[in-house]
Structures are given as structure tokens and as C-alpha cells.
Amino acid sequence: MLIRRKNFLALSGAATATALLAACGGGSSDDAGTTGGASDAGGASGASDAGGAVTRADADLVIWTDEEKAVSLEEPAKAWGEANGLTVAVQTVAEDLQPNFITANQAGNGPDMIVAAHDWIGNLVQNSSIQPVQLPAAATEAIAPIGLEAVTYDGQTYGAPYAVETLVLFANKALTDVPEPKTVEELVEAAKAGGAENVLALPVGEQGDAYHMEPFYTSAGGYLFGKDGEGNFDPSDVGVGKEGSITAAEKIGELGKDGVLKTSISGDNAISLFTDGKAAYLVSGPWALEDIRTAKIDFAMSAVPGFEGMDPAVPFAGVNAFYVATNGKNPAFAQQFATAVASSADIAEQMFPKNELPPINLELQEKLSGDYPEIVKIAELAGSAEPMPAIPEMAAIWGPLGQADANIVGGADPESTMTSAGEEITKQIGG
Amino acid sequence: MSSAQAPAHRERTTTIPAVIARVVLLGAVLAVVAFTVPIAVAQKQWMWLVVMLLAAVAIFVVYSTKRFIPGKYLLPGTLFLAVFLITPIVLTIGYSFTNFGDGTRGTKEQAIEQIVANSVQQTDDSTWYNMSVAVEPGGDPAAGPFTLLLVDPASGEVLAGDAETSLEPVPASDVTVTSGFVTAAKDYEVLDARQVNTAYKALQELAVPVDDTSAVRVQGANQAFVGTTALSYDEASDTITNAATGETYTVGKVGDSEYFVGADGKRAFSQSWLQGVGGENYLRLFTNGAIAKQFGAAFVWTLVFALGSVLLTFVVGFALALVLNDERMKGRRLYRSVLLLPYAVPGFISLLVWSSFYNKDFGLINETLGLSLNWMGDPTLAKAAVLLTNLWMGFPYMFIVSTGALQAIPNDVMEAARMDGANRLQTTVKVVTPLLLVAVSPLLVASFAFNFNNFNAIQLLTEGGPFLPGEYTRGGTDILISMIYRIAFGGSGADFGFASAVSVALFALTGILAAIQFRFTNVLEDVN
Numbered sequence: 001m002l003i004r005r006k007n008f009l010a011l012s013g014a015a016t017a018t019a020l021l022a023a024c025g026g027g028s029s030d031d032a033g034t035t036g037g038a039s040d041a042g043g044a045s046g047a048s049d050a051g052g053a054v055t056r057a058d059a060d061l062v063i064w065t066d067e068e069k070a071v072s073l074e075e076p077a078k079a080w081g082e083a084n085g086l087t088v089a090v091q092t093v094a095e096d097l098q099p100n101f102i103t104a105n106q107a108g109n110g111p112d113m114i115v116a117a118h119d120w121i122g123n124l125v126q127n128s129s130i131q132p133v134q135l136p137a138a139a140t141e142a143i144a145p146i147g148l149e150a151v152t153y154d155g156q157t158y159g160a161p162y163a164v165e166t167l168v169l170f171a172n173k174a175l176t177d178v179p180e181p182k183t184v185e186e187l188v189e190a191a192k193a194g195g196a197e198n199v200l201a202l203p204v205g206e207q208g209d210a211y212h213m214e215p216f217y218t219s220a221g222g223y224l225f226g227k228d229g230e231g232n233f234d235p236s237d238v239g240v241g242k243e244g245s246i247t248a249a250e251k252i253g254e255l256g257k258d259g260v261l262k263t264s265i266s267g268d269n270a271i272s273l274f275t276d277g278k279a280a281y282l283v284s285g286p287w288a289l290e291d292i293r294t295a296k297i298d299f300a301m302s303a304v305p306g307f308e309g310m311d312p313a314v315p316f317a318g319v320n321a322f323y324v325a326t327n328g329k330n331p332a333f334a335q336q337f338a339t340a341v342a343s344s345a346d347i348a349e350q351m352f353p354k355n356e357l358p359p360i361n362l363e364l365q366e367k368l369s370g371d372y373p374e375i376v377k378i379a380e381l382a383g384s385a386e387p388m389p390a391i392p393e394m395a396a397i398w399g400p401l402g403q404a405d406a407n408i409v410g411g412a413d414p415e416s417t418m419t420s421a422g423e424e425i426t427k428q429i430g431g
Numbered sequence: 432m433s434s435a436q437a438p439a440h441r442e443r444t445t446t447i448p449a450v451i452a453r454v455v456l457l458g459a460v461l462a463v464v465a466f467t468v469p470i471a472v473a474q475k476q477w478m479w480l481v482v483m484l485l486a487a488v489a490i491f492v493v494y495s496t497k498r499f500i501p502g503k504y505l506l507p508g509t510l511f512l513a514v515f516l517i518t519p520i521v522l523t524i525g526y527s528f529t530n531f532g533d534g535t536r537g538t539k540e541q542a543i544e545q546i547v548a549n550s551v552q553q554t555d556d557s558t559w560y561n562m563s564v565a566v567e568p569g570g571d572p573a574a575g576p577f578t579l580l581l582v583d584p585a586s587g588e589v590l591a592g593d594a595e596t597s598l599e600p601v602p603a604s605d606v607t608v609t610s611g612f613v614t615a616a617k618d619y620e621v622l623d624a625r626q627v628n629t630a631y632k633a634l635q636e637l638a639v640p641v642d643d644t645s646a647v648r649v650q651g652a653n654q655a656f657v658g659t660t661a662l663s664y665d666e667a668s669d670t671i672t673n674a675a676t677g678e679t680y681t682v683g684k685v686g687d688s689e690y691f692v693g694a695d696g697k698r699a700f701s702q703s704w705l706q707g708v709g710g711e712n713y714l715r716l717f718t719n720g721a722i723a724k725q726f727g728a729a730f731v732w733t734l735v736f737a738l739g740s741v742l743l744t745f746v747v748g749f750a751l752a753l754v755l756n757d758e759r760m761k762g763r764r765l766y767r768s769v770l771l772l773p774y775a776v777p778g779f780i781s782l783l784v785w786s787s788f789y790n791k792d793f794g795l796i797n798e799t800l801g802l803s804l805n806w807m808g809d810p811t812l813a814k815a816a817v818l819l820t821n822l823w824m825g826f827p828y829m830f831i832v833s834t835g836a837l838q839a840i841p842n843d844v845m846e847a848a849r850m851d852g853a854n855r856l857q858t859t860v861k862v863v864t865p866l867l868l869v870a871v872s873p874l875l876v877a878s879f880a881f882n883f884n885n886f887n888a889i890q891l892l893t894e895g896g897p898f899l900p901g902e903y904t905r906g907g908t909d910i911l912i913s914m915i916y917r918i919a920f921g922g923s924g925a926d927f928g929f930a931s932a933v934s935v936a937l938f939a940l941t942g943i944l945a946a947i948q949f950r951f952t953n954v955l956e957d958v959n
Contacts, residue, residue: 097955106536118816126534126701128545134650136559206807206896264792325786332628420901
């Protein structure tokens with residue numbers, strides 16, 4: 001009996017030790033933490049120092065990207081390879097593409113290219129993971145200005161853009177008589193008159209969602225980072241907590257009090273509330289289109305409105321682009337492919353049917369406008385959006401600003417809450 | 432070793448299967464070593480090479496002779512302990528004294544190389560050429576020296592140039608041009624695309640001078656453009672100079688890492704490199720006012736959460752086990768199987784589903800019960816929600832354990848109690864429970880240790896929230912590990928050095944707690 005209990009003791013000791021190690025392991029080497037990696041810290045991360053989750057394929061050009069983009073890229077990339085006498089492999093990195101790429105590239109067994117959103121550029125550059133991509137004049141003329149602006153970082157071009165996303169306002173015509181409200185006030189009034197269960201499905205959640213709040217935040221005069229003389233973001237000038245952001249906080253607080261914004265509406269249920277006919281308006285991006293069409297909602301699309309008498313709302317634009325790794329085995333082919341993507345609409349056009357992202361190429365926008373008017377409209381609306389800042393300091397924005405938004409929607413004092421968020425962000429950037 | 436002379440002993444060590452097993456084992460070790468040594472050498476993993484060779488030598492010494500009997504039993508465990516337990520701890524402690532993280536992964540040389548390479552820009556009206564790369568006959572196609580053979584797509588003119596000589600027209604009779612590219616040239620060997628790709632690192636550094644500031648540079652396998660390089664590095668003075676503006680950047684300390692900084696002391700480039708920072712990470716951890724302020728509250732809630740989870744799950748699990756252990760109960764198997772269901776659903780799924788149940792306006796709980804409780808927005812309710820969910824997740828385990836322990840208690844003990852006049856309640860409380868606790872209490876301790884670090888339960892359910900206005904370090908349901916995760920990874924991207932320091936601190940803390948738990952278990956032994 002005694003021996004057995006000793007065994008149990010040893011077991012529980014081992015359990016404690018394992019838990020500890022799991023904590024250490026999660027913290028030390030494996031997962032470069034973006035905020036979401038919940039399962040990683042359990043110690044079960046698959047990424048090892050050597051290779052990341054994916055082993056580099058053996059080909060003349062290896063491209064890593066997420067699943068949706070990989071599916072659409074597979075055939076166009078192969079076709080391009082055949083035309084140039086090269087073998088091309090497109091590999092899916094389902095989770096944590098960015099940290100996996102950075103680690104694998106550092107170890108010398110990463111891909112030649114990745115496809116990802118432009119706001120990764122800052123972190124990829126500071127980790128020396130991607131190299132500049134020079135775009136010929138033909139490319140810079142064919143691409144919408146927002147695309148070029150997005151892939152330009154510190155005065156240098158780092159990617160070949162092919163698609164753009166931004167937030168737009170969807171209206172359920174059955175629930176409102178004003179399908180394209182020009183102001184937030186008009187929107188609220190119309191939805192209330194229409195008797196919708198919820199006025200607006202805009203993800204807030206208990207933790208806040210600074211990305212979806214950005215249109216309202218900017219309309220009331222808020223900004224995230226100031227810009228220096230050369231148009232680069234200046235991390236020492238944090239706009240959160242400044243005058244405009246406090247006006248925004250007050251406006252957001254009013255909308256919360258009015259029941260227009262709710263912490264119970266989050267990214268998990270915003271789109272389904274709209275497609276179930278429980279919300280008159282929805283603020284979301286092109287990714288919501290498919291669900292809305294499937295639900296057979298009679299909808300209209302327009303720019304997200306700003307507050308009456310204030311600035312227009314400026315949501316974030318996210319630009320998807322091709323990047324060339326610094327440490328890939330085939331940099332010449334990667335550069336060649338990047339030039340090919342940027343110079344003509346062909347590859348983006350071939351990718352479109354399997355992953356309908358609003359194109360950045362002006363010619364392709366024109367071409368698709370007949371069959372895909374909504375997608376092209378989003379691409380056009382993105383022209384008046386602002387590329388999400390790519391500087392690494394953005395990582396410090398999301399948490400505090402989102403929490404402040406959520407608390408203000410929940411009824412906290414706008415001014416002190418927004419000010420404290422600004423202080424927290426400044427502290428995190430400084431430290 | 433007097434027993435070595437015993438005949439039985441000698442007989443045992445010389446059986447044929449034993450010899451074969453030994454030969455196979457040692458052969459396998461040799462094969463693994465022969466396979467991995469070249470790889471380790473190629474990757475310059477000297478430390479691992481040494482470790483591996485030492486391990487192989489140890490295996491050979493211990494298993495190839497008849498001596499070292501205890502060693503034969505101890506060696507496998509020791510090796511695994513070293514590799515899987517001690518190495519990560521040592522590495523973590525090592526990292527905790529560095530600045531390892533985003534922007535500080537590589538060496539200083541890599542950072543400089545990248546800073547300079549990133550400053551190559553096209554000139555304002557840059558000309559783009561169709562490019563072929565050539566070497567002199569017999570030249571090395573991987574190392575050069577290279578000559579660029581360019582075709583101006585506008586005029587069709589063919590130009591040649593290399594690192595020393597700027598572009599000069601080539602007579603059309605000397606070259607063969609196929610669909611806009613030079614494919615053969617007199618006095619040159621033209622490289623094919625794969626050769627260009629192999630030599631690309633060198634080609635990227637090649638600049639064919641155009642004028643004082645600009646040069647023709649390679650872009651991809653078959654194009655070239657006119658560009659400038661603004662920055663250059665001077666090794667003697669360890670500075671980077673911007674030729675266009677004349678500014679000089681020197682190495683300076685920003686925060687706890689070295690960067691290239693401008694005259695104003697602000698960092699000029701985001702690239703830094705891996706450096707030792709001494710105790711800076713620990714200093715930052717222990718002097719962080721917000722952490723110090725929130726640590727106590729987080730610690731108390733961690734204890735409440737872990738103890739509460741264990742007690743609640745045990746009470747519910749034990750009660751159900753008692754009820755379902757009664758032989759008068761019909762359909763016990765069915766009930767038992769149903770009760771195990773929560774245990775069968777993958778934890779992360781049930782946590783995400785439960786998290787949607789608690790939604791204030793659209794959640795199942797409030798809708799079914801007609802309440803409008805702000806489960807996830809109120810710190811107290813959120814704590815209750817976390818405990819409730821963890822109860823649902825955890826009671827099947829306690830139920831299994833208790834059922835097993837109950838069935839192991841001999842019937843005659845209970846019979847004896849009944850004959851002595853104890854009623855059912857008294858039998859349960861005074862006889863069954865203490866006997867059961869003896870068997871179960873170590874598991875309760877283990878369960879406590881597990882919940883103490885139950886990161887998933889918190890992160891997937893509430894992400895540590897709700898956060899009070901103005902409070903960003905600790906949310907209402909944050910246990911230590913989830914709070915520390917946010918401190919280490921929440922703000923400025925991945926900071927592995929700091930995260931390692933935090934892990935080491937947590938390691939020490941959990942060690943102390945484990946020691947206390949062992950004491951606690953020893954006390955329970957007195958029940959006997």
C-alpha cells in the first residue's frame with residue numbers, strides 16, 4: 001500500500017513537472033506569439049526550431065501561404081512555372097504562417113516566397129525575413145495606389161500586391177428603407193424605424209475589436225500613429241488618448257448606451273445575426289459576401305458612414321501580396337515571379353475563381369465588374385481606406401485599444417478609459 | 432560482485448536471444464550515429480554532435496559488457512531525462528539572459544547586410560533591361576566575375592557591363608538575341624536560368640556603374656534596373672553611412688538592445704541582433720509596477736480557481752459515483768456512459784461552445800432561463816462561469832476515479848460497519864469516504880497542479896477577461912499563467928528572452944508550490 005502511494009506521489013510530481021515544462025516550452029522557443037496562439041502554450045506546438053510545421057518541398061520555386069490562398073494559387077503558379085521551364089510547389093501552412101516562416105527562413109530551410117497580408121511587412125523586415133521587390137513602371141501604373149502604398153515600408157517596396165480587402169456597410173433592404181446611409185445617425189434612425197431586432201452588427205466582443213471599430217474611431221478624429229515628414233508612421237506619436245480619440249470614445253459610448261453597439265456581438269456572431277435577419281446593418285468585409293448570398297438576403301453595399309458633421313469614416317485596408325524570402329534557395333525565381341504577379345493581371349485573374357478577393361489590378365477590376373459587381377465595389381471602396389500600419393508597434397495597439405472600446409461600449413467613462421489605453425500603449429511600445 | 436560467480440547468473444547473460452538483442456541494439460545506435468553525424472557537421476551543430484557522441488559512447492560502454500548492471504537500468508531514463516527535461520530548462524534559462532525575440536534573432540552581420548540591401552532603390556526614371564548573365568569562357572558560373580548582357584526593350588540595343596566597367600554597346604554581330612534576350616555572345620558563356628539562380632546572392636551585390644550614384648542591378652532571373660544604394664557599412668568605424676544625406680548611424684543602446692542609431696540617439700533601423708542582456712529581463716519583470724500590483728490578486732484567484740475546480744469536480748463526481756454505485760439502481764451502465772460524455776468531447780471544442788453559451792444577449796443560458804446576466808462582462812459572474820465550465824469539464828474524471836476507488840473498497844468493511852450499528856449515512860461518511868480519500872487524494876493533488884496552470888480553460892473561455900476600465904495587465908479571470916502569457920506575448924510581439932525569464936520565475940514559484948503539495952499529501956497519509 002505504501003509503495004503504491006509513493007508511486008502516486010511520484011506521478012503527481014511528474015505531472016507538476018510536465019505542466020511546468022509545458023509552460024517553459026511554450027514560452028521559450030517554439031511559437032512566436034501573435035496573440036491568438038491559445039493551444040500553443042499548452043506545450044503541444046508542432047513547430048520546432050528546425051523546420052516549422054511544414055517541410056520545404058523540393059522545387060525551383062516554393063511558396064508558402066494559408067489554405068485558401070494556396071488552393072487558388074496552385075494552378076496559376078504551376079502554369080507560370082511550366083511556361084518558364086520551372087517546377088513550382090505551393091504549400092499550405094494552416095496555422096501561424098508568420099512565425100513558422102520567420103523561424104524556417106532563419107534556419108535556412110524556409111520557402112522562396114510567401115503570400116500574406118501587408119501588415120506583416122514590419123515584423124518580417126525587422127526579422128530580416130523578406131527582401132525588397134522592385135516593381136517595374138508597368139506594374140506601378142497597373143496597380144491601384146492603395147496597393148503600392150500598402151507594400152511600401154520605410155520608403156522601400158517589399159511585395160507584389162494582388163488583392164485588397166476593407167470593411168464596408170451591408171444593409172438588409174427588408175429591414176431598412178435607407179440602403180446606403182450617409183451618416184451613422186441616419187443609419188440608426190432608419191434601422192429603428194424598420195423595427196430590426198438589432199440596429200447594427202459590428203463586432204465588439206468582450207475584448208473589443210479595434211479593427212472593426214476603426215471607421216467610427218477615425219470619423220470622430222482619432223488616429224493610431226502620426227506620420228513623419230516622409231509619410232512613414234512614427235511610433236513615438238501615439239494617437240490613442242489624444243483629443244480626437246476621446247471624441248471618438250464619447251461617440252462610441254453614446255452608441256453603446258443607445259444599444260447600437262453591443263459587447264455581446266463579436267466576430268463569432270456578427271455575420272450570422274445579419275444573415276438571420278436579426279440586424280439591419282452589418283460592418284464586415286468581402287469574406288461575409290458568401291454567407292450573405294447563401295442566406296438570400298436582399299442587400300446593398302456602401303462605404304461605412306461617419307458621424308454627422310464629422311470626418312468621413314476611414315476603415316483599414318488589408319492588401320495581400322507576394323514576398324520574397326531573404327534566405328530561400330531560389331531568390332532569382334522568386335523575384336521573377338513577383339515581377340510577373342505585379343506586372344500583369346494574369347496570375348491574379350487565374351487565382352480569382354477559387355478565392356474571390358477584390359483585385360488590386362485596375363484592369364482586372366474593370367474586367368470583373370460585370371460579373372462580380374460587389375467584389376469590385378469593395379476594391380473601389382478600399383481606395384478611400386487607409387492601409388493598416390505595418391510597423392511592428394501595431395501589436396501594442398490591438399489589446400489596449402480593443403479593451404478600451406469594449407469597456408466604453410459597456411458604459412465605462414470614455415475619457416479616462418481612452419486616456420488610460422493611450423498610456424498603456426505608450427508604455428508597451430517604450431518597454 | 433560475489434553473485435557474478437553464481438552459475439545461474441552466468442547462464443542468464445549468455446542466452447542467444449540476449450546476445451542478438453544486444454547486437455541489434457548496439458548496431459542500431461551505431462547506425463543512428465553514422466546517419467546523424469554528417470548532418471550535425473553540415474549544420475554546424477557542434478553541441479549536439481558532442482552530446483550525441485557522448486550518449487553513444489555511454490550506451491556502448493554500459494551495454495557491451497556484463498558489468499554496470501545498475502547502469503543498464505538507469506541509462507535510458509537518464510538519457511531521456513537529460514534530453515527532454517533538462518535541456519529545455521537549461522535552454523530556457525539561457526534565453527532568459529538574452530534579448531532573443533522579434534527583430535533580434537540573427538547576428539549583427541545579418542542585420543547589417545539586410546539594412547544595406549534594403550536601401551537599394553530604383554532611380555526616378557529607372558530603365559529596365561532584359562538581362563542575361565555571362566562569364567568569360569571557362570569562368571566559374573557560380574562565383575563570377577559576371578558580365579551583364581542587357582537588351583533595352585525600347586530600342587533593342589544590346590549593352591554589356593560588369594562591376595568595373597559601365598555599360599557599353601555590343602555590336603549586333605557579336606550576339607544572338609532571341610525574343611528580346613541575349614542567348615549567346617562572342618567571348619562569353621551565357622548562364623541559364625538555374626545557374627543565375629544559384630549565383631543570385633553574388634549577383635544581388637553586383638552593381639554595374641552608370642554614374643556616380645546609380646548602378647545597374649539584377650532583378651530576378653532575367654531583368655535588371657537602374658538603382659541606387661543609399662547606405663554603406665564601414666567596418667573600421669562600425670558605422671552605416673547614408674550617401675544621399677550624409678548621415679551617419681552608429682551602434683547605440685535603445686532599451687536593452689543595441690541598434691544602429693542616428694545622431695539623436697533614436698534607432699534608425701528596426702533590425703537588431705541577438706545579444707546577451709544580463710539580468711535585464713529579470714529586472715524588467717520584478718520592477719514592473721503593474722505586475723507587482725496585480726500579482727497578488729492573480730495569485731489568489733489562481734489558488735481559488737484551482738482549489739475550487741478540484742473541490743467542485745470531486746464533490747460532484749464523488750456524489751454521482753456513490754449514487755451510481757448502489758446496486759438497487761437500474762440502468763447504471765447507461766447512466767455511467769452518459770456521464771462520461773463531457774470527458775469524451777475534445778476540451779477546446781466544449782470550451783468554445785460554452786463560451787458562446789454565456790453570451791449576454793444571444794447565449795443559450797440567458798435565453799433559456801430568461802435572464803440578462805452579463806456573464807462575460809462582470810468579473811464575479813465571469814469567475815463563476817469559469818468555475819462552472821471547469822466543473823462540467825472535470826467531473827467525469829473524478830467520477831471515474833471515485834467509482835474505481837469505491838469498487839475497490841471491500842464489501843466486508845461496510846458489512847462490519849453495518850453490524851456495528853452504523854446507518855447508511857454514517858457508513859458513507861465515516862468509513863467509505865476516508866478509505867476512498869486515501870486512494871484518491873494524490874489524484875486530487877495532481878488535479879490541483881493541473882488546474883493551477885490550466886491555461887486553455889481560461890484562454891479559450893474568457894481570454895482572461897473581463898478587464899476593468901483602465902486595467903490592462905490582469906483581467907477578472909486571469910490566472911497567473913494566462914496573465915504572464917499576455918505580459919510576455921501580448922504587447923510588442925514575440926519577446927522570447929523576457930518570456931523565458933518569466934517562465935523561470937514561474938518555474939521557481941511552481942516548485943515551491945509542489946513542495947507544499949508533497950507536505951500536504953504526507954499529512955493525508957496519517958489517515959492510515
